Amino acid sequence: MLQIAPRRRYLVRFDPKRIPHMFADVLILGSGIAGVRAALAVDPKLRVVVVSKDRADLSNSAWAQGGIAGVLDPGDDIRNHAADTITAGAGLCDPDVVEAVVAAAPELIRELESFGALFDQENGRLALTMEGGHSHARVAHALGDATGKEVMRALIDRIRGTRGVEVWEKTFTIDLLTHEGACRGALVWNEEHGKTFVWAKQTILCTGGAGRLYRETTNPSIATGDGHAVAYRAGAQLRDMELMQFHPTVLYIAGSSRHLITEAARGEGGYLVDANAYRFMGDYDARWELAPRDIVSRAITSQMDKTRHPCVYLDLRHLPQELIRERFPHIGQLCREFGLDLKRDLIPVRPGAHYMIGGVTVDLEGRTTVPGLWAAGEATSSGLHGANRLASNSLLEGLFYGLHCGRGASAAAAKIPDSFTALPLQSDWASELPNDDELNLEDLRNALTSLMGRNVGIRRNAEDLKQAASQVEFWDRYVSARELRTVEGWELQNMLLTARLMIGSAIAREESRGVHFRDDFPHTTPGQGKHVAIQAP
Template sequence: MAKKYQFDVLIIGSGAAGLMSAVQLSSSTSIAVIAKDKILEGSSYYAQGGISAVLDPEDNFDSHIEDTVNTGFNLGNEKSIRYMVEQAPQAIKDLESTGVQFSHINNSYDLTTEGGHSSKRVAHVADKTGQSIQVNLLAKVRQKNNIELFEEYVAVDLVVKDKNCYGAYVFDKNSKEVVTFSSNKTILATGGASKSYLYTSNPDTSTGDGIAMAYRAGCEISNMEFTQFHPTCLFHPHAKSFLISETLRGEGAKLLLPDGQEFMHKYDDRLELAPRDIVARAIDNEMKVNGYDCVYLDFSFKDKEWIKSRFPTITQRCKELGIDISKEALPVVPAAHYTCGGVNTNIDAQSSINNLYAVGEVAHTGVHGANRMASNSLLECVVFAKSCANHINSSEFENSQTKIEKWDDSRVAPSKEKVVIAHLWHEIRLIMWNFVGIVRSNNRLNSAYLKIQQINKEVDEYYRIYTVTEDLIELRNLAQTSKIIVESALSRKESRGLHYNQDYPNKMSKIQNTVMTKS
């Protein structure tokens, strides 16, 4: 018989946002943290760059706020942005209290600059900031007796009745059965949806699970047309999704064409330090116009020992692939990297459904607008995870739980056609890359919509008649999220930030968010 669990708080996702939420929640609260893979497997762990905060006496909050608003093309929620920026120095202290040791020079933070920032305000742990944050948060979580960790559990659907969330149905990858998690409060911390695209810097876990589940449950989903493409993913047949941190450009690395010529001066006065949407479009244009497979990022003019100490992860990975970054330029291409939209929330991380919260990349707090500024993402995770936990800590918990109906799989059978799932998965990612990529058009978007709509129908039919598996759950979420992305892109009749439509090259005077809800 399938298991049933009951907790005060269910956290779906084990990245920086999920683990930080668990750390900040009251020790008197029973907490379950579920991870669809190993606890540390996820985008947070692989975040190389850093976390932005005003830590330099010559910097100030207003400057950080202005940079964030401008990078987001004025679509950001200034109230949320101000809250995040003003909480940032404390967020750094909160992380340090868990054991994170940020890089220092002469007893001061070794701050660096990244795209969109007008000052040095990115604190980092060499080039493995996310890894350090994850490892230390996990160690802190393991010290707390009120938190239970569940590895290799994939959420299937939220349990929502009368606009109230009561937990979730979850697939146990080991027992191959769906179990029930009953909770007073549920936190979505499932990350983004960049695996919707054929080429991505993200790990395999980024399939839009939380966004799709929240949409099916009736949540408002905002601004999903804004997928950020990281300009520099390593172009190598054996380098699966390996990101070359923007910090290299912050430290002076130059983008070059295959003949060694620089090209960013043709696109923006800020050159390599222009925001990511501009740099990604510039690279994309040069590749398409000239038929290049990639462009190059050159850092070889820097001191070899400094490179090795500042970027040990990148140096080592490139060395494994036969590339010496102190002697030669790196081949790079853009890849889907970050989902700026997501589940609509307020500053306390509350969604439009009672007792359901969303934190991190799955959420739309409004801090990114039409384009995320570098290193504001880990900051968003930490700041809003804390505000979410504070809200839950001050909330009343119901004494009794609404009875959750047992998962019913009596009318389905195991599938003997797994090739169908693999085919549809690849087809979605190919459509999204070719039709809903860095540069878009009405024709391509309409074509993508028809194709994705048909795939969703096929996936729904498949889901109704066959037993759930991890691959089927992810395919269903990937199809659902891709459809939301296309619908959102079609509804925006302008070009703004990460959404560039050749048929609407200008920005509208009216600034508005796109909001999608299940009809």
């Protein structure tokens, strides 16, 4: 097992006698699909606090476009969905986890309908579409290409009316609180109240991904790897941190923020062409545009190198206009804002960091290696995605593990008697701190995201990775020696730690597997793949 030492246990100094204390039965960190589903699964007689870094409706889940995969067509089969997931996962999937999750998918999707989510219909039934890596059309979608937005609307509407659940918005989780090896809650901060200790009988980590470690990303600004970092500092085992999935098609317009162009655009028949209007995917894979994401992303990167052009293009012009209007209203509106018409124009795209496959190691119920701490969703490594997540399995994972974590944490919390006594915790800060040199946080963050894209991106090698490790270590040494007092500062410290874990894991995996491709080890080690586990010494 790899071991990388965090600079310190807690990001900030604290005195428990000078900070307000709150008490909950179950504390849920994160308000994406996993966190909200977890909250709904807790016994309403218990007190639940959901901490949301920003607004409750701002999460990677809400930004999901494509849909949720599940066997809902009589011509499809659970075994097909499982086989597709395992094939995409390139030897790192846990077959028992895959079987359990895909078997639960149809009921989880129907449950969302019962909660009020309005999925798109066709001939009186759920409309299903094909996406890359799937052998059947099994992806249910809503509002055409805004599934996450609609699903989260329904879930958040439901949670706001649930007895016993409080949602704390714009509240940042600084660190998990641990005592005698177990998680006892979290230290949080918001602008109105400052720091607060939230003591909890059970804590569920649902903090999402880390795409913002890269300049080119589909993720919202909140996806800075906070959950990965706080769990690691608290002693949890993490796994496969080198596995960042890059989405092949991110709208590329210089100077603008990056926007996802859903997988379904290719699933419905869109073509990828290069700067010379050449449809190139057949040169790389027999499945053309419907190959798994890792293959398409590498193919696009190679074609960009061949043509010496900063992007390739998605061509939807040959598709029926009614189909484009119905399936891709969000993409159509987005492109119009940049003067692009899907009926006439090619869409400039290139890969971007999209989904963090690596994360906190959890079992089938969502338990981590730290007693009292559960985790669900993108912050975890569950064994479902293996080394390459199959399209539209992410919302499914969040629902499945959110439900199981909520039930498990609820049952565990109900067995613990109420206690309103704070624990005698101490932060590990020395009395003398370096002078604050007015760090330029934005400059450091931009330098980090650029470095990660160059050296820890779609194609990697030992020289680039070791150079990245040295540079990030240097930045981390002087940034983490300071007690920063803003969300931006804590985010940067979390990003630097998470980057260290990703780079160290990428160096350790001396093979190419799934989304992890190394030029110096271009082949996959035969046989079942092995996980790269990492834990603080």
